[in-house]
Amino acid sequence: MLLVGIAGAAMRTSRSAPARTLATAFAEFFRNTPPLVWIFFFYFALPGIGIKLSAFTAGTLALVFYQGAIAIEILRAGIEAVAEGQREAASALGLSPLQQFVNVVLPQAFRISLPALGNNLISLLKNTSLISAIGTIEITGIANDIIAIRLSSAELYLTLGVFYLVCVIVLSAMVRVSEQRLSRYGS
Amino acid sequence: MNEHYLAALREVLVQGLPVTIKVSVASILIAIGGGLVLGVLRALRNRALDTIIIGYVEILRGIPLLVLMFFVFFGLPQLGFHFLEVPSAIIALGLWGAANGAEIVRGAIFSISAGQSEAGTALGLNWLQVMVNVILPQAVKRMIPPFMSLFVATVESSSLAALIGVKDIVEIVRLRVENDPSLWIPLLLSILFIYFFINYPVSIASQRLERRLT
Numbered sequence: 001m002l003l004v005g006i007a008g009a010a011m012r013t014s015r016s017a018p019a020r021t022l023a024t025a026f027a028e029f030f031r032n033t034p035p036l037v038w039i040f041f042f043y044f045a046l047p048g049i050g051i052k053l054s055a056f057t058a059g060t061l062a063l064v065f066y067q068g069a070i071a072i073e074i075l076r077a078g079i080e081a082v083a084e085g086q087r088e089a090a091s092a093l094g095l096s097p098l099q100q101f102v103n104v105v106l107p108q109a110f111r112i113s114l115p116a117l118g119n120n121l122i123s124l125l126k127n128t129s130l131i132s133a134i135g136t137i138e139i140t141g142i143a144n145d146i147i148a149i150r151l152s153s154a155e156l157y158l159t160l161g162v163f164y165l166v167c168v169i170v171l172s173a174m175v176r177v178s179e180q181r182l183s184r185y186g187s
Numbered sequence: 188m189n190e191h192y193l194a195a196l197r198e199v200l201v202q203g204l205p206v207t208i209k210v211s212v213a214s215i216l217i218a219i220g221g222g223l224v225l226g227v228l229r230a231l232r233n234r235a236l237d238t239i240i241i242g243y244v245e246i247l248r249g250i251p252l253l254v255l256m257f258f259v260f261f262g263l264p265q266l267g268f269h270f271l272e273v274p275s276a277i278i279a280l281g282l283w284g285a286a287n288g289a290e291i292v293r294g295a296i297f298s299i300s301a302g303q304s305e306a307g308t309a310l311g312l313n314w315l316q317v318m319v320n321v322i323l324p325q326a327v328k329r330m331i332p333p334f335m336s337l338f339v340a341t342v343e344s345s346s347l348a349a350l351i352g353v354k355d356i357v358e359i360v361r362l363r364v365e366n367d368p369s370l371w372i373p374l375l376l377s378i379l380f381i382y383f384f385i386n387y388p389v390s391i392a393s394q395r396l397e398r399r400l401t
Contacts, residue, residue, distance in 0.1 A: 032339060032386035033379045034346035037357060041379070044364070045371040129251035133350050154262030161250040161258065168249040 005071025030069035038062035059131030078113035118175030203356035217281030222288015247286035276348035335393035
């Protein structure tokens with residue numbers, strides 16, 4: 001997710017127009033469509049053109065693209081917030097455009113984007129629950145499952161909710177700690 | 188593009204799309220209403236009330252929406268509350284949206300400078316008058332872009348309703364492909380574009396408005 005975000009954000013802020021258009025189209029399309037439908041697409045539709053993925057791979061890929069698209073926007077905002085002088089100074093020092101991006105702009109953009117990236121990570125964690133939908137539907141339709149689930153219970157979903165909640169609380173605490181650490185290096 | 192596809196697409200548009208829109212709009216209305224009430228209550232700075240609202244917001248935002256929806260649809264009947272598929276989906280999406288809405292409203296209210304409410308009080312207005320006549324008119328403008336983003340998220344999340352059997356556009360597709368698996372690709376691509384065409388204008392408008400306000 002982070003790699004998609006970084007690569008996409010680099011393209012979105014690059015000087016090459018085709019790269020910019022491509023990254024923008026990718027980010028806008030994935031951001032504005034439901035991750036559940038993408039999971040279905042990767043798992044149920046791709047075999048139609050000969051690409052067969054396991055439930056795990058299909059689910060992971062769909063979520064990487066969806067959350068990656070959001071990360072692109074977050075990092076783009078971060079990169080645009082880094083003062084132009086930073087890049088100019090780096091270029092004056094004789095760094096190549098790649099070096100400027102990786103060594104000067106990205107670390108600062110990353111720190112600016114960290115709170116939003118943290119939220120994106122938490123949303124990724126919650127969206128992993130969607131992958132279960134593949135398994136649910138595989139067993140010839142939802143109807144059978146509904147009967148099975150009706151026999152199980154409210155406690156089950158409460159427990160599941162608590163489990164996710166604990167994970168989310170731990171994760172947000174970790175994000176907050178890393179924000180504090182990074183903010184020590186001036187801003 | 189054969190006639191099977193066209194027949195299925197027609198069903199998606201005629202039967203599924205109104206359901207998707209109905210669920211999304213009903214949920215966002217609950218989210219706006221609930222968010223306004225909870226957000227304004229936060230501005231009272233009452234400690235007990237704050238604790239309850241923070242608890243509600245954090246829990247609802249901390250659990251996956253799918254789990255919440257399953258809880259409403261499969262879990263609540265055990266406790267004696269029975270809801271059909273569509274109301275269950277709207278309740279789950281509405282409760283989840285209200286939690287996000289509360290944060291939006293709270294953020295907007297607290298972003299209005301304290302001088303405004305002080306000036307209102309100095310003019311002899313009471314708390315409610317200050318809130319309704321001074322703070323909210325200014326805060327509403329700042330709530331619009333995030334509520335538009337919440338609408339996009341709500342439309343996307345309405346797809347989860349298919350998993351409890353609501354016949355929205357996703358569920359219609361799933362039912363149609365049972366007879367003809369070759370329809371998966373064209374139908375899924377079609378509904379991806381339907382979602383995109385609903386959401387993209389809203390999300391662009393939200394970004395524009397936000398830029399204009401800052």
